[in-house]
Amino acid sequence: MGRGCKAIYQSGGATSILLKDGMTRAPVVRFKSIKRAAELKFYLEDPNNFDTLSILFNRTSRFAKLQGIKCALAGRNLYIRFKCSTGDAMGMNMVSKGVQNVLDHLQDIFPDMDVISISGNFCADKKATALNWIEGRGKSVVCEAIIKEEVVTKVLKTSVPSLLELNMIKNLAGSAMAGAIGGCNAHAANIVSAIFIATGQDPAQNVESSQCITMIETANEKDVHISVTLPCIEVGTIGGGTQLASQAACLNLLGVKGANSDIPGSNSQCLARVVAGAVLAGELSLMSALAAGHLVKSHMKYNRSCKDILSISPSAGKTAD
Numbered sequence: 635m636g637r638g639c640k641a642i643y644q645s646g647g648a649t650s651i652l653l654k655d656g657m658t659r660a661p662v663v664r665f666k667s668i669k670r671a672a673e674l675k676f677y678l679e680d681p682n683n684f685d686t687l688s689i690l691f692n693r694t695s696r697f698a699k700l701q702g703i704k705c706a707l708a709g710r711n712l713y714i715r716f717k718c719s720t721g722d723a724m725g726m727n728m729v730s731k732g733v734q735n736v737l738d739h740l741q742d743i744f745p746d747m748d749v750i751s752i753s754g755n756f757c758a759d760k761k762a763t764a765l766n767w768i769e770g771r772g773k774s775v776v777c778e779a780i781i782k783e784e785v786v787t788k789v790l791k792t793s794v795p796s797l798l799e800l801n802m803i804k805n806l807a808g809s810a811m812a813g814a815i816g817g818c819n820a821h822a823a824n825i826v827s828a829i830f831i832a833t834g835q836d837p838a839q840n841v842e843s844s845q846c847i848t849m850i851e852t853a854n855e856k857d858v859h860i861s862v863t864l865p866c867i868e869v870g871t872i873g874g875g876t877q878l879a880s881q882a883a884c885l886n887l888l889g890v891k892g893a894n895s896d897i898p899g900s901n902s903q904c905l906a907r908v909v910a911g912a913v914l915a916g917e918l919s920l921m922s923a924l925a926a927g928h929l930v931k932s933h934m935k936y937n938r939s940c941k942d943i944l945s946i947s948p949s950a951g952k953t954a955d
């Protein structure tokens with residue numbers, strides 16, 4: 635990733651844009667008939683009812699702001715996906731509290747409604763889903779950089795045509811062959827997981843937060859245009875593990891620790907953009923290593939250093955091969 639950062643820096647930096655920001659929770663409720671389930675769906679999706687529902691939802695926190703409700707039926711079971719802004723918190727607790735308030739209200743209007751679970755997996759938390767990939771969850775971010783041809787050669791030790799061809803055959807065609815959902819990338823999950831652990835995020839949310847498409851195209855005829863698009867970066871800078879000493883220190887290093895009192899949400903949105911930028915750097919470096927056939931050699935050099943392993947335990951060196 636460091637090598638990718640160097641290449642991006644020497645080419646003039648990267649640009650990131652936050653496209654969406656909203657956490658979701660989807661309870662599942664059941665009725666005796668499909669007719670009643672459909673009636674609740676129409677009620678929830680009627681724009682005339684949105685104001686009442688959002689007042690109830692938003693009452694649970696000064697940072698919770700209902701953005702929308704999306705419903706899906708499976709027979710007489712109704713899945714209701716609430717989406718809301720959560721300030722600088724990742725927001726799962728916040729959204730769950732708002733949902734509970736709305737469910738209590740709905741129970742009065744639809745007394746025959748049976749709440750099966752506050753989470754019905756249409757959320758979808760910690761599962762690879764097409765829904766998250768298409769709709770987004772948490773922060774949806776896109777990030778790009780133009781890497782100069784000479785930087786590709788000197789820093790990344792490969793060529794522009796090799797990078798373009800590898801991205802098409804591996805990240806696009808290869809992932810299509812594997813039937814991937816949001817897996818059109820080289821190793822976004824490595825970078826996302828590392829930053830999540832370092833900054834006190836929920837590492838299990840790496841499942842959807844790592845969904846990413848990496849595009850490598852030409853720019854200025856001879857240079858490389860690389861971009862990563864991650865629709866589900868689920869991060870917060872307040873709450874959860876963000877208060878642990880080491881994790882708080884890392885957030886401080888990035889200048890995004892805690893709640894932003896001027897513009898609530900801007901700290902966590904900045905962190906999501908940092909994640910996307912780091913993924914961009916990671917993609918650039920690994921793709922270059924693969925294109926040049928350097929992966930195994932550098933792995934042996936940097937990651938399997940016998941010197942380091944033997945200094946910890948003499949027997950550990952034997953398993954290093």
Ligand code: ADP
Nearest residue numbers: 697721722723724725726727728873893894898
């Ligand atoms: P999560 O919903 O991510 O699990 P919490 O349940 O810990 O997080 O909620 C975040 C808490 O932080 C709430 O009690 C909220 O009132 C408080 N808070 C203070 N400032 C902010 C902010 N800028 N954005 C979000 N939450 C904030």
